[in-house]
Amino acid sequence: MMRLYRIELRRSPLLWCLPVLVLLDVAVLFGRHTWWVGVWPEASAAAQLPAFFFGLVLGGGAAWASGRVHRAGFSAQLEAAAVPAWRADALLLAASVTYGLAAYLPGVVLAAVVSAPIAGPGFLWPSYLLLGVCMVVLCTSIGHLAGKLSASRYVPPLVVAACMFGMMFTRQLFELYVLSAPVQVQVSATALAARGGLAVLLAVLAVALPRAGRVPGWGVRPGAARTAGAAALVAGFVLVPLAGPLRVDRPAPEQPVCSAGSPRVCVWPESRKYLQPIAAMAARLAALPSDVIEVPEVIYEAGVRGGMRSGEILRIEGDASVPGDLALAVQAQSLEGCRPAAGREEPYYRERLTLLHYLTLRALGPGHAVSPADAPPGVDGEKIAAVVRSAESAQAAWVRAQVSKIKTVGWCG
Template sequence: MKALWLHVRNSPVRWTLPVFVVLDLAVLFLRSRTWIGVWPETGAAAQLPAYLMGILVAGAAAWAAGAPSRHRLGEQVSASRFPPAVSEGHRLASTIIVLVTPYLTGQIVAFVITARTFPPGVHLFLGYAGLGLFVMLMAVALGWACGLLLDGQVFPALTAVMGFFLLAAALGRTGSIVLTGPPESTVDPIALTLRLGLVTALMLALIWLPATDRDRPSGRKALVAAVAALPLVATVVGTRPVVDREQPGTNVICLDGASKICIWPEHEKYLPQLQELNARISLLPATFVPPPLINEAGITKTRHIGPDGKEYISYGGGPPIFYIFDGSPWSYADDIGNAINKSTFGFNDDQNCDWQELSQSDQERIWAVDKWMETYLVGDGAPDYQTDASNEMQVAWSKGREIASRARVDQFRWAEQEVRDVRARYCQPGR
C-alpha cells in the first residue's frame, strides 16, 4: 500500500486531478439542474461528464504509461526489486486513482444533493454511476495501451485522445451514449457487469505485458493487447447498456380529476406541477373530452406479434402517454394537450368522422387549438423549445398562443367555437 501511495504522490498526471474535478462539476451543473431530486436523472447527469473527460483522460493515461520510456528509466525498472508486473500494476493503479477520482467526486456531489429529499429509485442512480465508471476505465485502458505500444513524446497521447474521441462519436451515432435518465429505462446489470469485467481483464493483460524494453515495442505486445481488447470491443458494439424497465403495475402515483394522470414513483418531484395542470383540465368547457386515463410513458405497454413472428412491445392500443423531458412542463403539456384534442375532435373515430378530407385552412385551425391547449395547460410563459416546423404551422401556433394570453372566458369561447365548427364539417351530427 505504501508503494501504491508513493506512485500516486509522484504520478506524472497528478496535476490533472483538480482540473478534472472542476471540469466534471462544471458539466454537471452548467448543462442543466433539472436532474436534482430525481434519481435516474441524477445518475444520467452525473455520468455524462465521463464522455467528455474520457477524451482527456485517455491522453493523460497514455502520457503516464510512457513516462519510463520518456525518461529512459528502462534499466531502473529492470533492476527494481519488484517484479515488472507489480511495478506496472502500481503505476496503472495510481493512474486510475488520480484520473477516476474527479468522476467519483462528481458522483458524490450529485448523490448528496438529490439525497436531501431521497425520492424512490436510488438503484437507478447506481446503475448510471457504474456505467460512467466503465467509460472512465475504458479511457484509461485505451490510453495506457497507446502509451505502452507507441513510440514518441506526444504521439501516444494524441493517438489516445483521437481514439477515444472517435469511439465516443461512434457510440453517439448508435445511440449508446446516455444523455437523460427517463424512469422507464434502466442500466442493464448484466451488460454493465460484463463491461466492467472485460475492461478489468484488459487492464490486467496490459499489466502483464513486458514492462521493459519500451523503446522497441514488439508485435507480440500489440497482439496480446488486441486479443485482450477484442471481447470488450465486441461487447460495447453488440450490447445495449440501457434497457426498458418492467411495467410497474400498481406501483405508480396517480392524480384523480377530469383525467386520471399516472406517473412513475421516481417522478414524484413533478406532482405539484401535474396537480395544477390537472386542475386546469377540470376547468375546460364541456365541449372538450379529456381521456379518462393518461399515463407517463412506460407504465403500460402492449405486446403484439409482428409480421416476422417476433414479439414486440409498443404503446399502441393503451391509454394516451406523455413524457417529461428535463422537467419541462411544455413537454408533458404538449403530450397531454394532444391527447385531449385527439379525444375531443374524434381523430380515431373513423366510423363517424372523415378526417381524410380535412382542408388546409381547417388543419391550421386545429394547429392553433393544439398550441392554445398546450399554453393553457402550462399556465403562461413562452415555450422552452425551438422548432423547424413549416411557416404555416408556426403562424397557426402563434395564433393559438396569443389566444392563451387573453381572459379565460374569451379563450374558452374561442376554443369551443373552433372545436364545434371544425368537427361539424367532418363528423356526423351527435358525435
C-alpha cells in the same frame, strides 16, 4: 507496495489535472440541464455522464504518465529493476484510476445531495454509477496502454482522442454511457457485466503488454504479445453488443403515485416530483368547454401499467416535454375520427397545429415566458399567446370557434 503506490500518486501528472477534472465533472453535471434533480434514475445517469466528458483529459494524463519511462530514457532500467515491470505498471495505472475516481466522486455526491430533498424514497441507482466507473477505467487504461506502446510524446494523446471520439460515434452500438435514464427502463445486469469485463480486460492489457522496445520476461516476443492483446481487445468489443441492449424495460410499479380529483394523473414513484405540476396542467385543460374538448379521466405515465398500453400518454423527459404530450393527447381525443377534406389538407393541419399550440400554452399555465418563435410553422404565436392571456370566457369562445374551423375544413365521423 503502498509506499510505491503513494509515490506514484505524488508523481502522476493527474495530480495537477485533478482540479480541471473535478471542474469538468461539475460543469457537465449542471451545465446541460437540471431537470434530472429529484428523479433518482435521471440523477444517477447525470452523475455518470461526466466520466465520458472528462475521460479525454483523464486518458491524456494517463498516457503522459505511462510514457514518462520512454521520455526519461529509463526503459532499460525498468526492465532490469528488482520489481517486476508489470507490477510497476499496475501501480502507475492504479494511481491514474484513483485520480479518475477522485474526480468522478464529487459529481455523484452532488447529484445525491441536490436530489434528496425532493426525490422521495430511494437513492442513486448503483448500475448507472458503475457504468461511470467502467468509463473511468476504460479511459485510463486506453491512455496508459497508448503511452506504453509508443515512445512518441505526441502519439498517445492522439490515440486517446481518437478512441474517445470513436466511442462517441459508436454510442448506439456499444452503449458505454447514457445521456438520460427514463424511469421505464433499467440497466441490464448482463450488459453491465460485459462492459465491466471490457474495462477489466483493457486494464489487464495495459499492465501486461510489453512496452515499446521491451522484451518481456516470460519469453514471448513483443510483437506476438501485442497481437494476442489486440485480438483479445477486439473480442472484448465484439462481446459487448452480443450481451444485448444496455437497458431493458422495468416491470410496472406495484403502487404508482396518483393525484386526487379529476382528471387523475398516475406516474412512476420516481417521477413523484412531477405529479402536482402535471395534475395542475390537466386541470387547466379540463376547465375548457367539455362539449368540444375531451380530457382523459386518468392520465398515465408510460409503463405505469406494464408495457406500452394505449392511454399511457406521458413520457416525462423534463418539465418541457409534459405540456406538449398532454396537449397532443387531448387534441387527439377531442378530434378523434377527424381527417382533412379532399383538397383541404393544408388549412386542416394548420388549424390543428393552431389548436395544439394553444392547448400546449394553456397546459403550461400563466407565468411562463413564451416566445412567438416557439410557435409551429404557419401559426401566429403572438395571437395565440394573447388568447391564452385573455379571460376564461374569451378562451372558451375561441376554442369553440377553432374546433368549428377544423371541422369546416375536415371531416369528422
